[in-house]
Amino acid sequence: MELDIFDETKKITKDQEQLVYSLLTFAAEQLGLPSTAEMSVTFVTNDRIQEINRDYRHKDQPTDVISFALEDETEDEIEVHLEEFADALPLNIGDILISVDRTEEQAKEYGHSFERELGFLALHGFLHLNGYDHMEPEDEKEMFDLQKRLLKEYGLGRE
16 A cells, blocks of 8 residues: 655654554554555644644544545546546546644543554545445444454554
8 A cells, every 4th residue: 555644743752653564554554555556644733734734624623533435425526437547547546645743642642652543544445435434233242343443453542
């Protein structure tokens, strides 16, 4: 999987970037994504994620993670079918934005490391990019069980 990582905050270390890269690569393998899949993760401040949350989700408050899945269709979007080119084109699954400020706050609140919270948020966003959600109880159970299993197998499970 091709994963581009951007740090607008300049607070994320190379080790933390590598953690996110290796966790999401591991998760992509577990979900059976093609090796040509592409995505990005961008680390931002609370102010920046609040702006994005307000502009795209109409919620004027900071949040921890936002996922923009490129496979999602909206009502006013033209439907494009590229199935016949699937083998020739890379699969771009979307973009994840993570608030470093909220990551720090939540790590303290939940009593675990910054790295564990960072991995949790990256994986949570990644699962959203891959069609998982938690709007209905049965969907929530499926997503959270998978999230818990992948974090544990990777080595970031909760003690």
